[in-house]
Amino acid sequence: MGEYVIKLPDVGEGVAEAELVEWHVKVGDLVREDTVLAAVMTDKATVEIPSPSDGEVIWLGAEVGDRVPIGSPVVRLKIAGEGNVTESEEPRPAAGKAEPEATPERTKAASKPVGIPTTRAIAAPAAVPRPEGEKPIASPAVRQRAREAGIDLRQVSGSGPAGRITHEDIDVFLTRAPQTARAGLVRKTLVEDIKIAGLRRRIAEKMSLSKSRIPHITYVEEVDVTTLEELRGSLNKDKRTDRPRLTLLPFLMRAMVKAIDEQPQLNAIFDDEAGTVHQHGAVHIGIATQTRNGLMVPVVKHAEARDLWDCAAEVNRLAEAAREGTAMREELFGSTITITSLGAMGGVATTPVINHPEVAIIGVNKMMIRPLWDGTNFVPRKVMNLSSSFDHRVIDGWDAAVFVQRIKALLETPALIFVDG
Structure with a gap:
């Protein structure tokens, strides 16, 4: 019998450490070669650590939430045959951790033959x-x-x-x-x-930073989207086979691009340490996306250069990549303004938290059929609220209202979205 030490592998791209986000085993477990032992997260990706051999887990070198340097021992296995540990290289328990004590259960597990279990x-x-x-x-x-x-x-x-x-x-x-x-x-x-570890901890840190540093002002406005929904239905019915189905988001993205042309200060990053606002010409729209692991914000780059269907295709691609965990680092960073939507769960109104260090976020609430007065009668119309938050340090309430009202006008008369200038 020998002992085999598994070290945190080099995940590349200059990463010096990773956060342990999940253990798949515990001391005393028997594992097979290629069994996933743990998962670690860097700011670029989540990486699984497989077992290089059949064996028994006899030592774990970190706890969930710990940041582990690359090359540090994380697991020790007892294996059949020669291991890779010499007495001078034998890992010690991490600070605050003791060697596992012998228990009847562990003794019983250790007495079992190590190998590949039968199916x-x-x-x-x-x-x-x-x-x-x-x-x-x-x-x-x-x-x-x-x-x-x-x-x-x-x-x-x-x-x-x-x-x-x-x-x-x-x-x-x-x-x-x-x-x-x-x-x-x-x-x-x-x-x-x-x-709280991994992506959930990163979300918590980002939300804390946003709320502690940014004085929010939230502006809620009702939008009649009946005409837009009729147009969207017609475009989807007659669309080409090589085009994606349109949701509300591509129309909102195009409306935001046109509104930003008139108020470029809304498409900006505020460096509050330097006291400088970086106003961007490129419109990089973050799309807040719920995944099974938490909230992620993939970014549609250069929305100003994309038409309605190109916006829709890119939103679909990025949302799928975020949910599957395959989104590249560059696809999750660099937004200049963000859209957040809870779809059918969107509620009547929300108070979105700005995606620091941006200065504005547009929130989409759920669509409802309501009676609206047309001057003569009450008629059923499809309406929804836009709940939008702004950094009150650099965006005045008047400018925030003008921006939202411009988006409202474009969505209520969607033909204007397609008019240049």
């Missing part, structure tokens, strides 16, 4: 409750699915490594034990401590 069919997991305080092991996506289905993960047995609960385990649980997921009223006393 097993998925059987219905026994609904054996975990002891109170023992945290089920599952990915964020599985936890979200369980919450939506009303499932207590403590009642679900996991078929993955170290008892990790998978989507297949949820499927089996729902098929075999639906009555458990819909149990009667039960008192719940468990408190789950969730460390």
